[in-house]
Amino acid sequence: MTVWDDLVGQAAAVESLSAATADARAEIPGPAMTHAWLITGPPGSGRSTAARAFAAALMCANGGCGDCAECREVAAGSHPDVEVIRPEGVSYKTADARALVSRASMAPSRGKWHVIVLEDADRLTETANNVLLKAIEEPPPRAVWLLCTPSVEDVLPTIRSRCRHVMLKTPTPQDVADYLLASEGVDAESALFAAHASQGHVGRARALARDESARHRRREILSIPARLTNLRMCLTSAEAMVTTAKEDARAITEPLDEREREDLLLAWGEGAEGRGVKGGARGVKGALKELEDRQKSRNTRTQRDQLDRALLDLLGFYRDVLAEQFGAVTDTSSQLINAEMSSEIQRLARESDPVETMWRIDAIETARLALDANVAPQLAIEALTIDLRRPSLRRSTS
């Protein structure tokens, strides 16, 4: 086992990152190593997995064995020389970027490199981008920056041009299925189902393979198209979708919120004898308010992510319908994303035409864009379910 094993179907990326690891070990690092990297790839392709694997490989005496103390600490997020930043709000602010840049200039405490992984670097505000640019232009000698974004367009061209680019691709269903078989110990049928249903999103595939409630939620979402028989059902389904996303988001963020609040109070000495010094109370209040704002922003984003995942499931469903209508499906089990729903897909393919299916796909994309632009989820999803029921209405409005 090595740190590269969790990178599914990314042979080219593994090759260049392990070459860099080898060159990084020389007294004067060879040409395959550099101090700034841009790791891009579609959601779920493993951008942060790649960044963490590379970070571990740079710390490990054996180039990323996956087994030594260095590798384990990087994996656990406790290595002193590897910092993983995940902007948790909707965007990453300038003050955060400044603090990060100043930490990056500190020498590594154990190893040769100080690695900073910046996940979702596309969430940096423009000024935060500029702060980062300066750090990358004049890098401290031991700092290694690993920026992760969906595509190269997500960072400033000036940053892009100073980074070595590693591009991940969407893994094939076979790659994902093989990985699930080897790593999750699931049976071949579940592995193949999860691989197709996740549409190349490895984390989602893992959840679908091992978590019945994830499969159940997905079935609920995919049962929506058949239920949109009248306006009332459109509104009810939209409400159900939004409520589920809210609940799921709360289940993810609430435990984090609570822990952070406790940590903060502890840091301010709340409850400790004689620590309630003057000004302290005001300070605690300010810090709590800042924390609550950040947590609220994270909750909004998590809720949006949950809804987007549901929309991707729906998108996959209508893509299957379209493939069926174009006669492109000769083998349902390997060519459909939702093979388990093939009879429902065939029925809808018969009862509608490809133009309507295209409109429906377009309606889903519109809803995704609306959510991304901060439109109230309820409104965006209601508009969607109404469009899905009568896609022809879109012709008169667009």
Ligand SMILES: [Zn+2]
């Ligand atoms: Zn190791």
